[in-house]
Amino acid sequence: xxxxxxxxxxxxxxxxxxxxxxxxxxxxxxxxxxxxxxxxxxxxxxxxxxxxxxxxxxxxxxxxxxxxxxxxxxxxxxxxxxxxxxxxxxxxxxxxxxxxxxxxxxxxxxxxxxxxxxxxxxxxxxxxxxxxxxxxxxxxxxxxxxxxxxxxxxxxxxxxxxxxxxxxxxxxxxxxxxxxxxxxxxxxxxxxxxxxxxxxxxxxxxxxxxxxxxxxxxxxxxxxxxxxxxxxxxxxxxxxxxxxxxxxxxxxxxxxxxxxxxxxxxxxxxxxxxxxxxxxxxxxxxxxxxxxxxxxxxxxxxxxxxxxxxxxxxxxxxxxxxxxxxxxxxxxxxxxxxxxxxxxxxxxxxxxxxxxx
Numbered sequence: 001x002x003x004x005x006x007x008x009x010x011x012x013x014x015x016x017x018x019x020x021x022x023x024x025x026x027x028x029x030x031x032x033x034x035x036x037x038x039x040x041x042x043x044x045x046x047x048x049x050x051x052x053x054x055x056x057x058x059x060x061x062x063x064x065x066x067x068x069x070x071x072x073x074x075x076x077x078x079x080x081x082x083x084x085x086x087x088x089x090x091x092x093x094x095x096x097x098x099x100x101x102x103x104x105x106x107x108x109x110x111x112x113x114x115x116x117x118x119x120x121x122x123x124x125x126x127x128x129x130x131x132x133x134x135x136x137x138x139x140x141x142x143x144x145x146x147x148x149x150x151x152x153x154x155x156x157x158x159x160x161x162x163x164x165x166x167x168x169x170x171x172x173x174x175x176x177x178x179x180x181x182x183x184x185x186x187x188x189x190x191x192x193x194x195x196x197x198x199x200x201x202x203x204x205x206x207x208x209x210x211x212x213x214x215x216x217x218x219x220x221x222x223x224x225x226x227x228x229x230x231x232x233x234x235x236x237x238x239x240x241x242x243x244x245x246x247x248x249x250x251x252x253x254x255x256x257x258x259x260x261x262x263x264x265x266x267x268x269x270x271x272x273x274x275x276x277x278x279x280x281x282x283x284x285x286x287x288x289x290x291x292x293x294x295x296x297x298x299x300x301x302x303x304x305x306x307x308x309x310x311x312x313x314x315x316x317x318x319x320x321x322x323x324x325x326x327x328x329x330x331x332x333x334x335x336x337x338x339x340x341x342x343x344x345x346x347x348x349x350x351x352x353x354x355x356x357x
Contacts, residue, residue: 027103054315118201232330304329
């Protein structure tokens, strides 16, 4: 599906607490994307642990106090000791917002019914809208619970009931006031890609990548991290032989972008991208496009493999500025042009300068 762009925003947030980082948790990184509604529990657990460390909630030596007091399958009792909270949350944790994709949740239902194409007057589309939302909100709850078990005060916020809607697949309304209030109260909002109403075609799918760009433009985080199932952006599908990880990409004012690191033999070669057949949100195509638009705002974007030490370093802000040689990931940054005069050739040339935070 084509990327959804913004047109009109109904409610802008009144935000007093600065946002440290907005995290896009890729669906493929926390689910088994080719297995219907199957969560990668090990990956999700490690991602939650990394987020806790990056948010500066407690210390590595302290006992992690779970905020999930609900019963879980295979566990007969609910654990809640009020004494564990006497000395908790004495320090104000860093403010994060999390947005996750659907992975093996929602995409199959949306693709089967054609929800992304609209047509709510059709019984199949209406049924698919319901089925898609059941699926993606199920995943959202499990992610919220995983974060809560790490002591992160996470709050699930679905776009559809929170007032997000589109007009011909362009964002027409997005009430961010609840997100801003949640952050100010010390919560970590957890949003997700969702089925939403569209003023012209009835309904569509609003992807998490589009949501995160809209949040970044409104809430101005220090940086943005995309957690994926690969180490970053490659010059071709990473499974292919000789695929090269692109460590730094510069985005210019006109939206064009170029590879800064490493120096490729053919700098004009188009980066090849694959999208799963059932993916109704555009996959990596949308991800890179939205990341580039965030970078144009002057906000650095880090694309890195989830549940790795490289992801933890990105979430903690350790790789901001000069990229460490031993870090695996892709940084997308805004670049500006300056005029340079060549002494041997007095014609005016452009030089692309990277603006990093």
